[in-house]
Amino acid sequence: MKILVCISHVPDTTSKINFVENDTKFDTNGVQFVINPYDEFCLTRAMWFKEKQGASVTVVNVGLANTEPTLRKALAIGADNAIRVNAEPVDGLTVARQLAEVVKDGGYDLVLAGKESADYNGQMVPGMLASLVDFNFVNACTEIEVDGQDVKLVREIDGGNEYLNSTLPMVVGGQKGIVEEKDLRIPNMRGIMMARKKPLQVVEPVDAGETAAINSYEKPAPKGDVKLVDAENIDELINLLHTEAKVI
Numbered sequence: 001m002k003i004l005v006c007i008s009h010v011p012d013t014t015s016k017i018n019f020v021e022n023d024t025k026f027d028t029n030g031v032q033f034v035i036n037p038y039d040e041f042c043l044t045r046a047m048w049f050k051e052k053q054g055a056s057v058t059v060v061n062v063g064l065a066n067t068e069p070t071l072r073k074a075l076a077i078g079a080d081n082a083i084r085v086n087a088e089p090v091d092g093l094t095v096a097r098q099l100a101e102v103v104k105d106g107g108y109d110l111v112l113a114g115k116e117s118a119d120y121n122g123q124m125v126p127g128m129l130a131s132l133v134d135f136n137f138v139n140a141c142t143e144i145e146v147d148g149q150d151v152k153l154v155r156e157i158d159g160g161n162e163y164l165n166s167t168l169p170m171v172v173g174g175q176k177g178i179v180e181e182k183d184l185r186i187p188n189m190r191g192i193m194m195a196r197k198k199p200l201q202v203v204e205p206v207d208a209g210e211t212a213a214i215n216s217y218e219k220p221a222p223k224g225d226v227k228l229v230d231a232e233n234i235d236e237l238i239n240l241l242h243t244e245a246k247v248i
Contacts, residue, residue: 038114076187092124142177
């Protein structure tokens with residue numbers, strides 16, 4: 001089984017976010033970038049398939065040269081090889097179109113991707129990718145088992161879980177549950193040294209067309225001061241909710 005794991009290069013959620021050039025560009029100074037957490041869950045599950053079923057695992061990222069340390073970390077975790085599509089990930093459709101070419105060229109059986117990236121939270125790419133390559137698709141997946149061409153999956157829905165049967169080839173959008181946080185792997189020294197020798201292929205992007213452009217960024221408004229109301233003064237609480245908060 002050939003597995004492709006899509007890797008997003010995202011800011012660590014503890015990083016302080018700022019914008020430059022009249023709020024039109026993200027300021028990367030001092031920002032630590034990591035593997036998108038949802039993608040890391042998927043990569044860890046792919047490693048299970050590699051160890052238990054002999055699958056080959058390739059990781060892919062759409063990004064410029066600054067994303068290569070993130071791909072090298074994925075290689076250190078245990079992926080066999082890596083591909084970087086040399087393009088700026090402007091929007092979800094652009095990324096999906098670039099990934100679709102990689103999937104078609106590589107003949108992959110299973111494509112694993114986090115259900116969304118931690119920076120834009122668009123939750124678009126896996127579904128669009130599946131449509132572009134005409135693969136079966138399940139999003140918000142919390143469990144996956146593969147037996148030959150048959151796939152059993154569980155996905156999270158409102159109020160519970162949905163149990164599904166499908167077949168390869170397919171695209172799966174994974175989340176926490178596909179593995180647990182305790183199962184995530186920290187690269188050891190041997191893995192880091194081996195990652196330096198593993199192939200990282202850079203491919204030029206296909207012409208995906210211009211689908212979107214960023215006009216500007218804006219931070220959420222700062223939280224206002226808290227007003228404390230005595231527990232016995234219900235009338236004042238109602239008045240504040242009505243006149244100031246305007247929620248009733």
